[in-house]
Amino acid sequence: MAITKFFNEMTADDGSVRAHYAAYAAWLSDTPADRIARKRAEADSLFHRFGITFAVYGEESGTERLIPFDIIPRIIPAKEWSDLEAGLRQRVKALNSFIHDIYHDQEILKAGHIPAEQVLNNAQYRPEMQGVNVPCDIYAHIAGVDVVRAGAGEFYVLEDNLRVPSGVSYMLEDRRMMMRLFPELFARHRVAPVEHYPDMLLHTLRSVAPVGVTDPTVVVMTPGAYNSAYFEHAFLAQQMGVELVEGQDLFVREDQVFMRTTQGPRRVDVIYRRVDDDFLDPQAFRKDSMIGVPGLLNAYRAGRVTLSNAIGTGVADDKSIYPYVPEMIRFYLGEEPILNNVPTYMCRKPEDLAYTLAHLSELVVKEVHGAGGYGMLVGPASTKEEIATFRKYLVANPEKYIAQPTLALSNCPTFVESGVAPRHLDLRPFVLSGTEVQMVPGGLTRVALRDGSLVVNSSQGGGTKDTWVLEA
Amino acid sequence: MLSRTADHLFWMARYMERAENTARILDVTYRLSLLPQSEAEVQTMWGGMLKIMELEDAFHVRHEAITPEAVLAFMIFDRENPGSIYRCLRATRENAHAVRGTLTSELWETSNETWLKMRDFTLAKMMESGPGAFFEWVKYRSHLSRGVTIGTMLQDESLRFIRLGTFLERADNTARILEVKYLNLLPGSEDDVHTADYYQWSALLHSVSAFEVYRRVYRDQITPLRVAELLVLRADMPRSLARSMKEVYSNLSRLSNVRSAETERLAGELESHLHFGRIESIFEGGFRQYLENFRDRIFDLGCRISDDFLIPTTAES
Structure with a gap:
């Protein structure tokens, strides 16, 4: 099956410019090429100076790499956004209900909507969380839901990231860069602002403080300056005006978490942790973790500190659970899902495996626990050898894989070496859940810079674009 | 915090x-090495500088003979030398990165920008436009960094730790700069300054941006005793030991x-000695002795x- 037609964000099939891109397209064609070239070079040097980079392991300090930034924005009209937003809120609400249910009464399993062993035997299921109550019953305070547009332009959810989703700092920095480089564009367009995201995040984090704490101390916890997302951790801590801590800065005494300060120990109430579950507490999880805090799990279970996101949210964003999300929406909310799920073949089922093996050259095959674009096969873009290798993996461990049809991801004009050419993109909006559910309009648009590539991850050479939601 | x-x-x-101070020390040594003198004298001068920087042994591991180029390469660009300007600017940036x-x-x-530029410099590039221009660049980046610190940082604990670091380091470094000079310039009687010495003392003053200051304060000839007084005891001189303390x-x-x-008491004691001290009595006890002792006390304070x-307090504290 060869994919021939893609939805183009800027132009319709008949070649005319879509209404919401009209003003931008006119500006682009009126702007001299050398001015654009100058601005693109300026953006690069500014990103370097600001140090908006991701660390490359094993290289000398300061050689962090830039995530390529494209100056052609991804524009979303108001109406499309409001539908998308409603769908995202619905989805994240259902996911939070699901996690709460799984760690309490497991009604959805009893009702037979999801096979119990799929959940309870999942490596991301944390028995330590069974029966633990968390503030507001919210587990995924920060969710980054990957959405793509396919076919005639309908949105599909590709993945729910409920553990430590990243990328929001690029959303904010891309906007800052666009406003600095092309202020005139913002005079011509009513672009919905996103700059208040850190404020919203702080509000969310404070709203889920342990019961009885009136003026909570919030911190951001990072694995350290050499983590690939360190820039984002430091950025968010700075923007919220809270401390950026590492595991070594914290300790637990009598189930209370403290940070070590120049004036002695100081209590910590809410930890926005950017550290995976496995590394949080060497006494409870991986013993070799150097970046965790001994005793943290006990303090958490005692309700003396809030971890954000909660421990054990991975049970809901696993690729083997993904096919059941529409069912969760119906079960917990009594609503029909607004957003589409991508049809998914679960290779642990013999009939799905058989179908997958017979259609490898058309399908995308992903590892159930994989992330970051590693360990996946994009059938139409792969060689016979790659497909043969993957076939062996699949036959050996079918339960480790799912397969989905290769979506014809929408594309958008993008600056590349040869000029402006269409490149595929996705969108990661961020959903904040505390006492209320909040979002800023838009999200992070990632773009696959290689011609024909459908993989947008920065670790795989993806770039980013500013995302404009136009106000009505 | x-x-x-x-x-x-x-x-x-x-x-x-x-x-910054390494650039200053190298600058003054480089200037002095250009004065008419024998090759042996030039070697002694560079060697003395390495000694006071406590990098003599490390240098000889890497280089056999002391030549101006070898010392500059070692003190500016050598990635293995923890005291090189390259390493200092990298450490500055790494520490800043950890708390950005x-x-x-x-x-x-x-x-970050200072570090990115530093990475682009090479020995050849630097020699082409003259080391002076490079030292100037380092000083200006340091001035800029200090100015941005004072001009933008909230006046809370974080600013105080930065200032504490700046002045503790400066106290040590100014003492070292003085030691470099007093190593081969033993102060004679006040009114007996030879022409050659005049250039030595004025180069020293230039290296700590104190030449014009000296003229304005003393309105008189340059004498070793006054130079020492200015850089040790004058609290209105921004790079002096007294101001730093x-x-x-x-x-x-x-x-x-x-x-x-106890730390505050010791710092206060050292400060008041400088505040009430007299240069004559410092010289009586031996100036180099005094400087060495001063640096030991700075080390202890650090x-x-x-x-x-x-150092993070433990759970028990």
């Missing part, structure tokens, strides 16, 4: 100040915690500040 954050701020400031959320964006960007003490006393009483504030 987190102890670890304070530690990074303190060392970020120390390394920036150290880079605590710094203002301007301050972080200043430090005043700043150390005042920042320290505002950071005070339950463990720091260790104490670490213990009191920067």
Whole structure:
């Protein structure tokens, strides 16, 4: 099956410019090429100076790499956004209900909507969380839901990231860069602002403080300056005006978490942790973790500190659970899902495996626990050898894989070496859940810079674009 | 503030100040090496500088003979030499990077940009436009960093740890700069300054941006005793030991915690000796002795500040 037609964000099939891109397209064609070239070079040097980079392991300090930034924005009209937003809120609400249910009464399993062993035997299921109550019953305070547009332009959810989703700092920095480089564009367009995201995040984090704490101390916890997302951790801590801590800065005494300060120990109430579950507490999880805090799990279970996101949210964003999300929406909310799920073949089922093996050259095959674009096969873009290798993996461990049809991801004009050419993109909006559910309009648009590539991850050479939601 | 954050701020400031003063020491030595003299004298001068920087042995591991080019390569670009300007600027940037959320964006960007530019310099490039221009660049980046610090940082604990680091380092470094000179320039009688010596003393004053200051303060000939007085005891001279200790003490006393009483007392004691001291009595006891002893006390203060504030307190404390 060869994919021939893609939805183009800027132009319709008949070649005319879509209404919401009209003003931008006119500006682009009126702007001299050398001015654009100058601005693109300026953006690069500014990103370097600001140090908006991701660390490359094993290289000398300061050689962090830039995530390529494209100056052609991804524009979303108001109406499309409001539908998308409603769908995202619905989805994240259902996911939070699901996690709460799984760690309490497991009604959805009893009702037979999801096979119990799929959940309870999942490596991301944390028995330590069974029966633990968390503030507001919210587990995924920060969710980054990957959405793509396919076919005639309908949105599909590709993945729910409920553990430590990243990328929001690029959303904010891309906007800052666009406003600095092309202020005139913002005079011509009513672009919905996103700059208040850190404020919203702080509000969310404070709203889920342990019961009885009136003026909570919030911190951001990072694995350290050499983590690939360190820039984002430091950025968010700075923007919220809270401390950026590492595991070594914290300790637990009598189930209370403290940070070590120049004036002695100081209590910590809410930890926005950017550290995976496995590394949080060497006494409870991986013993070799150097970046965790001994005793943290006990303090958490005692309700003396809030971890954000909660421990054990991975049970809901696993690729083997993904096919059941529409069912969760119906079960917990009594609503029909607004957003589409991508049809998914679960290779642990013999009939799905058989179908997958017979259609490898058309399908995308992903590892159930994989992330970051590693360990996946994009059938139409792969060689016979790659497909043969993957076939062996699949036959050996079918339960480790799912397969989905290769979506014809929408594309958008993008600056590349040869000029402006269409490149595929996705969108990661961020959903904040505390006492209320909040979002800023838009999200992070990632773009696959290689011609024909459908993989947008920065670790795989993806770039980013500013995302404009136009106000009505 | 987190102890670890304070530690990074303190060392970020120390390394920036150290880079600047290393540039100053190299600058004055380089200028003096251009005065008419024998090759042996030039070698002694560079050797003396390495000795006072406590890098003599490390140098000889890497190079056989002392030549100006070898010393400059070692002191500016050598990645293996922890005292090189390259390493100081890298450490400044690494410390800033570790606490970039605590710094203002301007301050972080200043430090990041300095480091990015430093990586582009090479020995050949530097010699082409003359080492002087490079030293000037280092000084200006340090000035800029200090100015951005004062101009943008909130006047809270973080600023005080930065200032504490700056002035503790400067106290040590100014003492070293004086030692370099007094190693081969034994002060004679006040009115007996030879022409050759005149250039030596004026180069020293230039190296700490004190030449015009000297003229304005003394309105008289340059004499070794007055030069020492200016750089040791004059609290209105920004790079003097007295000014540095005043700043150390005042920042320290505002950071005070339950463990720091003795450290504050020792800093205050050192400061008041400078405040009430007389240069004649310092010279009577031997100037080099005095400087060495001063640096030992600065070293001790640095260790104490670490213990009191920067090393994370344990769960038991």
